[in-house]
Amino acid sequence: MNSGKSTALLQAAHNYEERDQHVLLAKPAIDSKGDRSILSRLGVNRDVDFLITPEQDLRVEFNARRASFTAETGKAIACLLLDEAQFLTREQVDQAMEIAVLDDVPVLAYGIRTDFLTNGFPGSIRLLEIAHSLEELKTICRCGRKALFNARRVNGAFTFDGDQVAIDQGNVTYESLCPSCYYEMLGKS
Numbered sequence: 660m661n662s663g664k665s666t667a668l669l670q671a672a673h674n675y676e677e678r679d680q681h682v683l684l685a686k687p688a689i690d691s692k693g694d695r696s697i698l699s700r701l702g703v704n705r706d707v708d709f710l711i712t713p714e715q716d717l718r719v720e721f722n723a724r725r726a727s728f729t730a731e732t733g734k735a736i737a738c739l740l741l742d743e744a745q746f747l748t749r750e751q752v753d754q755a756m757e758i759a760v761l762d763d764v765p766v767l768a769y770g771i772r773t774d775f776l777t778n779g780f781p782g783s784i785r786l787l788e789i790a791h792s793l794e795e796l797k798t799i800c801r802c803g804r805k806a807l808f809n810a811r812r813v814n815g816a817f818t819f820d821g822d823q824v825a826i827d828q829g830n831v832t833y834e835s836l837c838p839s840c841y842y843e844m845l846g847k848s
Contacts, residue, residue: 663796664769666699668740671767680737683708683724685717687746689824697742711747717754722762736764744770746824747782756789774823775811775833777841798835806835810844817844 668684675682684697688710698704709724711717725736739758741747747755747768759766768790772783779787787793800806811818811825812832825831842848 663699663701663798664771665697665742666701666703667796668697668742668767668769669699669703669705671738672705672740675737681728681732681734682738682740683721683728683736684740684742685709685711685721686742687744688712689746690743707742711741711751713748715751717747717751718757718762719754721758721764725764739764739766741766741768742770744768744786745772745780745783746770747785749781749785752782752785752789759791771809773808775809775821776819776823777808778823780823800835800837800840802837802840804837804839806837808836808838808841809833810836810841819845 672682672684684705684707686697686707695710696704696706709720711720721739728734728736739755741755744752747770752768755766755768758764768786770783770786771780772787773779798806810833811821812834813821814830836844
């Protein structure tokens with residue numbers, strides 16, 4: 660949270676396109692923030708080329724979109740960019756790896772590791788297991804230390820129970836915290 664993941668993804672897309680290479684952008688359909696867009700907190704946004712539902716085969720969908728693009732333009736797709744990758748299924752992460760290895764198209768996936776209870780998301784766990792490389796984008800806590808956790812607030816109050824995913828459920832926000840501040844909010848100081 661607040662580390663610039665979506666901004667980095669949009670910058671990567673820009674870098675490819677600045678060199679006349681074409682990319683496809685996708686995100687899980689469960690991420691309703693921005694509907695069909697990738698939104699950066701800096702105000703930059705861009706529509707995705709497709710949304711990914713949990714039952715969808717990512718590789719099949721990507722290759723269909725890639726074939727359609729190439730048929731229409733005569734140009735290749737140079738990269739697949741995935742936002743909110745924590746919401747992918749384990750199988751979809753495997754399919755992203757197949758796109759990178761078997762279809763020889765780089766896949767850049769951006770997401771967070773853990774939920775508000777510090778439990779890994781299924782997509783994130785699988786990415787940590789098989790990714791070619793990992794780059795941590797850092798953010799800071801309210802106290803100035805490196806933030807590791809994403810604490811959930813409901814109506815302004817910290818909460819430590821509930822479903823792993825709470826999108827569009829009332830007044831839910833998140834705050835990036837260091838371990839010390841997280842434990843303090845948890846009541847373990």
